[in-house]
Amino acid sequence: MDFHVDQTLNLADIDYLSVLSAFDEGVIIADQSGRIVFYNEIQSQIDDLEPEFVIGKSVPEVYNLDDNSSLILRCLKSGQPILGELFYYRTCRGKLVNTVNSTFPLKQHNRVAGAICFIKDYNLLDKEISASPAFSPYEGHGHGNGTRFTFSDIIGDDEKFLQSLKEAQLTSGSPSPVMLYGETGTGKEMFAQSIHNHGPRHASRFMGINCAAIPENLLEGLLFGTSKGAFTGAVDKPGLFEQAHGGTLFLDEVDSMPLNLQAKLLRFLQERKIRRVGGGTDINIDVKIISSVSNNPQAALQDGQIRMDLFYRLAVVFIPIPPLRELSNGVELLSRHFIYKYNLVLGKTVMGVSEQVLDIFRRYHWPGNVRELEHLIEGTMNVIEAEDIIRMRHLPRHFLPPEFTVLTEQASGAAAGGRDDAAGASGISHPPIDEFATDGLRKKTTPESLLGRQKAREKELINLALLESGGNVSRAARKLDISRQLLHYKMKKYGLVRGSY
Template sequence: MVRTRNGRHNREDGVKRNALQDRLMENQQKILLYETILEHLDVGIHVINQCGETVVYNATMSKLECCNADEMLDKNLLSAMPHLTEDTSTLFTALRTGRALNNRQQTYINAHGQQVVTVNSTTPLQIGGRVFGALEIAKDITFIQELAETVMNLQEKLFHCKKGTVSNGHHPNTRYVITDILGESAAMKTALSYAVRAARTASNILIYGETGTGKELFAQSIHNLSPRKNQPFVAINCAALPEQLLEGLLFGTTKGAFTGAVDRPGLFEQASGGTLLLDELNSMNLNLQAKLLRVLQENSLRRVGGVNEVPINVRVIGTMNMEPAEAIQEKRLREDLFYRLGVMTINTPPLRDRKEDIAAYTAAFIGKYNPLLGIRVQGIAAEVKDVFRRYAWPGNVRELQHAIEGAMNLIDDEAEIQFHHLPMAFRANLVDALQLKRENLRQELMSFDRPLTDQREAMEKKLIAAALAVAGDNITKAAERLGLTRQVLQYKLKKYKLK
């Protein structure tokens, strides 16, 4: 009995040891997994313990701060970074206060004396309400900051150098006037008439349309047709910059607003008296949109970190690559900002809805590239005209321009652009579009599992229901919409049991 009992105990101990070894192995694998993830993230990760000593410092943070991990790990942060203090370090601030610091822009000197600009999010690490460390996630925006400041400086110098000078109807920062916008289609004529009317006023404008439909061309043309044409035209792409940097660029900064901040006017102040174009407005963070709304309402702003109100006189033109209603529904545009900014709205129609304009664009692009390329192309072949007419042009006018330019680079002494001159990428798009069209048609044919009569009646039923809805259930008005007599419509309503 004793021997049996001891054997059972030994087996149980062996099972426990195996379970413990399996758990240790699992934990080791998890640690290796987490370490691998940390080392391959494209953001800097820095963690300190409750004593302020660095316990995690990944490769991206090491590259960002130009410090080896050995210089930071297991060392007090303030000793490794002598320029920091407990008050200026966001990690120590989070450790001391127990509060998170989100999206803070910082400009600081690293351990090797190099200036670094980052956007940081720092959070305290807690267990049971007790702070045992702090985590910082940093993204390097040094290059973006330098590029943005260079653009601002050049733009400011350009304006001061050419202030008050307008040649051929152009402001120095613009290239287009209203006569540069081509198009004889009804949709384009409507957009142009709105642009001409908008130019007369000082109201803000929202221009929306697909990529490649000429939204910035409209914005520049409106400015050059307006009473503000002798004043600055300043443009910024809202999708190209992080929120913290964009805010400083728009509203300006005050010395001390954040580490490394200087007194600098923003784009609103640089555009004083003129026009500010906010391209891809729907890419702007909603919090920043709220601040923009306040500026538009008050006609004044506060620089980042400032307390004084700066009056502004700027007309704002916003552009979006989607319809306002869709942007509002998807939480990409504040509804109150739309009402403030979209005093006038202009829709730049897609090329597929105005293919009668293709001929004018084609002639204009050929005329543009002939002298540039030293050739004498007179037009496009009938086959190419047919292709252009059938194609859906997802890239709109910009895609057409690239197709013409690409084709003219392949021409020798021919007078017309032939199909084989078209760029290979464009021809590949044509093939893809044709295949998609054929597949959609095939799917439609496969769905016809009922006789044609039944299909026709189903469609007729839908159209009648839609007409009734539009007419508010008024049979006479619905009949007029459908081109039927009241008696015939009543017969069909009874037949389809719609009323």
């Protein structure tokens, strides 16, 4: 097979180039300036571009990418590898391409001299996975054991997040109970399913139940099963423990389980036996228990929401999952992933978000975490028209703080009048200061002063709620209609101490 290389760099005599040319993946090599010096035939087929056309051109000349969106240019800048990145791009001739890329810096005398990128066509990869016996479908989607997720589906590069991921992988081979602690939307069920699929029980069933979503009078029968005659209309029916025998049972929001059922769960953990509701026979069960809590477990123990003896048996391995707002680069990384995902689902061609939108994302506290971000991206991409970039005007009004809502309205009006709302991909250009209006009066103000007033008002409302609640955080949170976790976060943010009330 022929290979294509820029002869001026004297790389043609290096033996490894013939190996790269024979790869069944696309390969691109760029020099320190971002100029493409090697481009194999597989990549030519993926892009529908001739090697002779590509060689010698810079990355932005060949692809609709810049320093921030190009993996090669990012790698050259950081000197760090970028592994297994789902990537969506457009060539200079307009072809949209979905790939999985791994990019590595090429160093000479400890200095970055170039970058090499290995590219796998995602559509071909998806077909290979679908044809594999290990990925036989279950109920139309999944791994054939009641799960949809493995560790490869979990995205994040933050140090704290990777530590939690490592602990989850290490514990997957153990029969010991695992408790996952994370706010709503942090991906606790993804972790639970991944632990199951990474361990020796992966061929057996994974069963999960949200203890907070099931009425107390139904939960016991669902978990432990029923015997005929136990109550009017009762039939012999196995519960989730029996159905998960040999596999894994995931108890989501276990701190919402009624105390009488917590006692039955404790008995199982001690004796590895269950008894159906209305039954007289003990049934031996072999199952790995994974549980989760969204609220601080120490607070749940103090409030009597969970038995202490049960907690220590469930939390033999305790894995905290950090919230999205604490993950460095998390919002940017996940935004790219969800844009890629919903491009495929919705048939869109969105390339990314503007710098202004990304700045809002970084400052937002994300009480719904990853789930909230995904739903926001999905909703935005449903209503965006034939555009490549998600801008402020595309975001739902309820998401934007007041000062940005004003900006968006002004920018939308300008766009309707023929003005572009963006300078490149950086987002919305600001209208003149005297265009902002409040209560029908023209006032000179700035986004900063508006934001400052909003923060002051928020602090005032929180302070008032705490005063009226005598410092009881739970009651104050209910008054404000926010979660306890969010109220704790805002109290810390504004320097409000519970003991002062």
